[in-house]
Every structure is written in C-alpha cells, then in structure tokens.
Amino acid sequence: xxxxxxxxxxxxxxLGLMLVNGVVLIxxxxxxxxxxxxRLGPMRVGWHGxxxxxxxxxxxxxxxxxxxxxTDKALFVVAPFVVFVPSFMAYLALPFHExxxxxxxxxxxxxxxxxxxxxxxxxxxxxxxxxxKWSLIGGMRATAxxxxxxxxxxLSVLGVVLIAGSLNLAEIVRTQQGLWLGFIxxxxxxxxxxxxxxxxxxxxxxxxxxxxDMSEAESELVAGFVNEYSxxxxxxxxxxxxxxxxxxxxxxxxxxxxxxxxxxxxxxPAWLCAMVFLIKTYVxxxxxxxxxxxxxxxxxxxLLAYGWKVLIPAxxxxxxxxxxxxxxxx
Amino acid sequence: xxxxxxxxxxxxxxxxxxxxxxITVQYPDERIELPERARWAVRPKYAEDGxxxxxxxxxxxxxxxxxxxxxxxTTREDKTKHIDSLTYEAGAxxxxxxxxxxxxxDAIKMSHDYELAVIDANEMLEELLADVxxxxxxxxxxxxxxxGGGTDVG
Numbered sequence: 001x002x003x004x005x006x007x008x009x010x011x012x013x014x015l016g017l018m019l020v021n022g023v024v025l026i027x028x029x030x031x032x033x034x035x036x037x038x039r040l041g042p043m044r045v046g047w048h049g050x051x052x053x054x055x056x057x058x059x060x061x062x063x064x065x066x067x068x069x070x071t072d073k074a075l076f077v078v079a080p081f082v083v084f085v086p087s088f089m090a091y092l093a094l095p096f097h098e099x100x101x102x103x104x105x106x107x108x109x110x111x112x113x114x115x116x117x118x119x120x121x122x123x124x125x126x127x128x129x130x131x132x133k134w135s136l137i138g139g140m141r142a143t144a145x146x147x148x149x150x151x152x153x154x155l156s157v158l159g160v161v162l163i164a165g166s167l168n169l170a171e172i173v174r175t176q177q178g179l180w181l182g183f184i185x186x187x188x189x190x191x192x193x194x195x196x197x198x199x200x201x202x203x204x205x206x207x208x209x210x211x212x213d214m215s216e217a218e219s220e221l222v223a224g225f226v227n228e229y230s231x232x233x234x235x236x237x238x239x240x241x242x243x244x245x246x247x248x249x250x251x252x253x254x255x256x257x258x259x260x261x262x263x264x265x266x267x268x269p270a271w272l273c274a275m276v277f278l279i280k281t282y283v284x285x286x287x288x289x290x291x292x293x294x295x296x297x298x299x300x301x302x303l304l305a306y307g308w309k310v311l312i313p314a315x316x317x318x319x320x321x322x323x324x325x326x327x328x329x330x
Numbered sequence: 331x332x333x334x335x336x337x338x339x340x341x342x343x344x345x346x347x348x349x350x351x352x353i354t355v356q357y358p359d360e361r362i363e364l365p366e367r368a369r370w371a372v373r374p375k376y377a378e379d380g381x382x383x384x385x386x387x388x389x390x391x392x393x394x395x396x397x398x399x400x401x402x403x404t405t406r407e408d409k410t411k412h413i414d415s416l417t418y419e420a421g422a423x424x425x426x427x428x429x430x431x432x433x434x435x436d437a438i439k440m441s442h443d444y445e446l447a448v449i450d451a452n453e454m455l456e457e458l459l460a461d462v463x464x465x466x467x468x469x470x471x472x473x474x475x476x477x478g479g480g481t482d483v484g
Contacts, residue, residue: 039352
C-alpha cells in the first residue's frame with residue numbers, strides 16, 4: 001500500500017473513532033446524568049433514545065451558520081478548529097494493542113500533553129472573538145485553569161515514566177505485564193496511587209469538567225466561551241470536549257491500568273485486548289460523569305490556589321519520593 | 331472526619347441514587363392513578379337510568395367564587411323548570427369543589443378529567459346540560475334517615 005494512502009486511512013479511522021465516540025459519549029452522558037438525577041434521560045427517539053444524538057447532529061448540521069455582527073470574524077471561525085484539531089491529533093499516540101495503533105511514538109505521552117496544550121489557545125480565541133463579556137470571562141478562566149493544571153497533569157505521570165523508563169505509551173503498557181504475588185496485576189495504579197489521584201484531579205480540570213467547569217459555569221456565564229456559537233461550530237467545541245474526555249480517560253487506562261492488557265489472561269487475542277482497553281476507558285469516563293453528577297463547582301480563585309499551591313507541590317514531592325525509592329531499590 | 335471523606339460520601343450518595351432507578355412517569359404512555367378524591371373539572375352526575383339530577387336550584391351558581399357557572403332556565407306555569415343551558419368555564423375554574431359541596435341533589439361532581447387543554451379558547455366554555463327538563467325536586471330529594479326510623483316522610 002502506498003504510504004500516503006496508509007496515512008490517509010489511519011487519519012480517517014481516527015476521525016471515525018472520534019466522531020462515533022462523540023455520538024456515544026453524548027448519549028452516555030445524558031443517560032448517566034439522568035439516572036443520577038432519578039430521571040430517564042432521552043427516551044423518545046429510537047429505542048430508549050438511542051437515536052437522539054443522531055437527531056441532534058442532524059439538527060446542528062442543518063442549522064444556519066450564524067456569525068454575530070460584532071465578532072472578530074476570522075478568529076471566530078478559526079477557534080473551533082483550533083480546539084478540535086489538537087484533540088484529533090492526540091489520538092495518534094493512543095495504543096489500542098501491540099498491533100493496533102496509529103503510530104508508535106517514542107515520546108507518545110509527551111506528544112499527547114503537547115498537543116492538548118494547544119486547546120486553551122483555541123478556547124481563548126473563541127472567548128475573545130465572540131466580543132461578549134461572558135465569553136471573554138469564560139475564555140480567560142479556561143486558559144488560566146488549563147495552563148495551571150497542565151503542569152500537575154504532566155508531573156503526575158512522571159512517576160510512572162521513571163518506573164517504566166520510557167515515554168512511549170506502548171512501552172509503558174508492556175512494562176505492566178505480569179502479576180504480583182501471582183494474582184495482583186502489575187498495574188501502576190498500585191505503586192503510584194497518589195499519582196493517580198493527582199492525575200484524576202488535574203485531568204478533571206484539564207477537561208473543564210465539574211467541579212472545575214469554570215469556563216462554562218452555566219449559572220454564572222451562561223455557556224462561557226461557547227455563548228455566541230451555534231450550529232456546527234458549536235458542535236466542534238463539544239466534539240472536542242467529549243473527545244478530550246476519551247483521551248484523558250484512555251491515558252489513565254494506559255498509564256495506570258495496564259492499557260490493553262487483559263488481567264490474568266496474557267495471551268488474549270488482539271480484538272479482546274482492544275475491547276478491554278475501550279472498556280477500561282469507558283469505565284474511566286463513567287467515573288468522570290459520576291463526579292460531574294455529584295460535586296458542585298468551586299470558585300475560580302480556589303481552583304487556581306489549589307492548582308498552584310497544592311497540586312503542583314504535591315506532584316513534585318511524589319516524583320521525588322518515587323525517584324528516591326527507585327534509587328534505593330536499584 | 332479525615333479530610334476529603336465528604337467528597338467520597340457525596341459520591342457514594344450519588345451512586346446509591348443511580349441504583350434507585352428513575353422516578354419519571356412517561357406521561358402520555360403511562361399515567362399515575364389519581365387519588366379517589368382528586369378534584370378536576372366539574373361534570374354532571376347521572377342516575378342509573380341515565381337521567382341527570384339537576385333541579386335548577388341555582389345553589390352551585392351562587393356558591394361559585396369564580397362565577398364561572400351559569401344556569402339559564404325557564405319556569406313553566408305548572409312550576410316545573412326547563413334548563414336551557416348550564417355552562418361551565420373550565421379555563422377559569424380553580425377546582426375548589428364548593429359547587430359540588432353545596433349541591434343538595436348530588437347532581438354534579440368533581441370528575442377525574444384532568445386533560446383539559448384545548449386548541450381554541452372558546453372550547454373552554456363547556457355546556458354541562460342543555461335544553462333538558464329539570465329533575466323534579468320531590469323525586470331527587472335524598473332520603474334522610476330519621477331518628478327512631480320507620481315513619482314514611484315521602
């Protein structure tokens with residue numbers, strides 16, 4: 001096969017995964033949150049509302065592509081793509097199985113965080129270009145928050161990188177093969193539990209998820225930076241948001257929960273491994289939704305103080321501890 | 331209590347809620363059974379032979395705080411009455427039930443018809459009875475139990 005065709009097919013596959021994942025996650029979010037609230041969620045379109053998201057997508061696609069008159073036209077149009085594209089690019093590094101990955105990047109973990117760091121730029125562009133105070137405040141908050149929490153997010157996985165000795169996500173999974181004491185899977189969640197807690201908290205903030213959904217904050221900012229957006233441009237923001245939850249959850253599964261490895265079944269076939277990886281990822285997403293359905297939003301100053309004064313020092317201390325222990329063991 | 335346990339408690343409460351199952355009633359497909367004494371739109375009550383029991387005494391019309399009941403009748407020479415119309419404006423009714431309470435002949439009831447939405451506002455004005463002879467007072471007077479019993483008060 002021509003290498004160009006191969007790259008094109010891989011990109012299309014990643015895009016397909018992203019879109020299908022978005023459709024599934026929107027349905028899942030509405031159902032899960034509904035049941036947390038003792039409601040049913042969507043029930044009307046299709047069996048138990050399964051076609052609801054498709055109906056919504058059709059609605060968004062057929063809506064007028066509307067630009068409010070006083071927006072900064074160029075930035076307003078570009079912003080959704082600046083948010084969408086990094087999220088799409090991050091799929092490149094995720095390994096679904098030894099034989100099933102888009103690319104084998106030696107610095108995969110670094111690459112994912114690198115491209116996700118572009119997202120706040122798009123969010124700030126959207127907030128600024130909308131020329132609305134709610135959008136601007138939302139965009140500013142999102143930027144301050146995501147820059148503050150990217151640091152502990154990256155620091156929290158460095159402990160694992162120290163143990164695995166690699167930034168390659170596939171390699172990190174490979175080092176988690178085997179069992180401790182014959183029955184405990186050698187997942188990094190066990191030696192690195194504090195790091196996982198830090199990763200979860202920083203990940204929630206990175207995803208703009210409750211309790212850290214400062215940039216949208218419905219009760220204060222209406223919809224934050226997406227206020228002035230409608231139709232497909234709005235859909236791009238939300239697609240990126242759902243795809244980011246998938247990526248963060250998939251990263252957590254890869255780094256802390258053994259990625260595609262099936263516990264107690266080392267010779268699992270490739271399809272089962274990929275399924276197990278997806279199940280782990282979706283359990284992670286369910287936990288995110290569970291948190292979203294439970295906890296109230298905190299204030300922006302509390303959020304930033306917590307990020308800079310607690311999370312970053314805590315993750316630095318944890319890296320130090322991990323380093324010392326590794327040296328001592330060696 | 332150690333720091334952070336409140337968060338975990340909150341999560342466990344939310345999860346228990348998840349397991350409780352939804353309490354939504356999907357209205358057009360399923361309906362809640364109304365309590366027996368639910369008060370909805372006023373409707374005439376009929377005897378077993380299908381005859382209405384209204385004697386055109388006007389008590390309900392006078393009792394209605396919203397003045398939404400209207401009774402037009404003509405009295406014939408032999409003192410019998412003919413009901414031209416008994417109208418009821420459901421849109422303005424507050425379902426207080428005073429008309430039913432005050433009716434001496436048990437001729438109207440608070441029904442269980444609660445789906446009262448209409449397309450045209452004029453449809454809110456309902457005719458409960460139209461162009462019928464009023465029931466005879468003598469026939470419709472409910473039998474009063476008499477102390478000591480036995481004697482016919484007819």
